[in-house]
Amino acid sequence: xxxxxxxxxxxxxxxxxxxxxxxxxxxxxxxxxxxxxxxxxxxxxxxxxxxxxxxxxxxxxxxxxxxxxxxxxxxxxxxxxxxxxxxxxxxxxxxxxxxxxxxxxxxxxxxxxxxxxxxxxxxxxxxxxxxxxxxxxxxx
Amino acid sequence: xxxxxxxxxxxxxxxxxxxxxxxxxxxxxxxxxxxxxxxxxxxxxxxxxxxxxxxxxxxxxxxxxxxxxxxxxxxxxxxxxxxxxxxxxxxxxxxxxxxxxxxxxxxxxxxxxxxxxxxxxxxxxxxxxxxxxxxxxxxx
Numbered sequence: 001x002x003x004x005x006x007x008x009x010x011x012x013x014x015x016x017x018x019x020x021x022x023x024x025x026x027x028x029x030x031x032x033x034x035x036x037x038x039x040x041x042x043x044x045x046x047x048x049x050x051x052x053x054x055x056x057x058x059x060x061x062x063x064x065x066x067x068x069x070x071x072x073x074x075x076x077x078x079x080x081x082x083x084x085x086x087x088x089x090x091x092x093x094x095x096x097x098x099x100x101x102x103x104x105x106x107x108x109x110x111x112x113x114x115x116x117x118x119x120x121x122x123x124x125x126x127x128x129x130x131x132x133x134x135x136x137x138x139x140x
Numbered sequence: 141x142x143x144x145x146x147x148x149x150x151x152x153x154x155x156x157x158x159x160x161x162x163x164x165x166x167x168x169x170x171x172x173x174x175x176x177x178x179x180x181x182x183x184x185x186x187x188x189x190x191x192x193x194x195x196x197x198x199x200x201x202x203x204x205x206x207x208x209x210x211x212x213x214x215x216x217x218x219x220x221x222x223x224x225x226x227x228x229x230x231x232x233x234x235x236x237x238x239x240x241x242x243x244x245x246x247x248x249x250x251x252x253x254x255x256x257x258x259x260x261x262x263x264x265x266x267x268x269x270x271x272x273x274x275x276x277x278x279x280x
Binding site for chain 2 (some may be wrong): 042046101117118119125
């Protein structure tokens with residue numbers, strides 16, 4: 001299935017999130033999170049970080065850690081619900097895999113993160129189906 | 141902070157989700173998920189269940205398991221982003237805790253689930269702050 005321009009835009013924002021994460025680029029990470037909408041972040045194993053200050057403080061700690069593992073985003077799929085978009089993707093961190101929910105809202109014409117949750121997978125992601133392109137849907 | 145009527149409604153839908161889960165009531169669970177909007181469910185450790193049939197099949201398996209542990213929802217907090225609502229809450233499953241993201245859209249006047257992710261916590265949830273009522277915000 002062909003993706004809509006909106007899905008491409010939100011998947012680009014999702015890629016930018018993982019690029020900032022992999023490069024430990026806190027300034028880029030900061031620009032990706034919403035400025036006015038409420039934000040929450042659920043790092044694996046953690047309780048919720050609520051509000052922009054707490055969320056950015058958590059990223060400063062994670063990205064400032066020289067031992068932080070490399071991360072790659074795999075097989076992201078976007079669903080648009082009006083003014084809100086959800087991306088589900090796998091995260092490959094060295095030899096282990098997580099799965100993530102990333103929630104975006106449109107703010108000043110750009111998709112910005114308002115929520116992230118990542119949690120461990122019990123097994124490696126299955127191989128993608130040969131016929132499977134990115135899934136998408138649109139509520140409105 | 142006082143909660144809006146919308147927040148109360150979405151938190152009631154979230155409570156109904158955990159009630160259906162705890163009672164292993166598949167018919168109630170089915171009614172809680174959106175009918176027309178795209179749905180996805182990330183059970184702890186699993187890859188994504190995508191689409192209503194796959195999501196309900198996963199719940200049929202979980203709720204049909206006589207060994208399924210009891211579950212309670214704790215400290216749910218709702219954020220409204222226009223026509224979409226996000227609830228973050230803890231899940232107490234016997235002696236362990238998870239944290240969950242539950243995403244709702246308004247469909248035919250009722251908040252319906254479109255996405256669920258739950259993942260393990262590394263520690264027990266902290267005690268709630270004495271001053272802390274449910275947080276809330278509204279984008280529009």
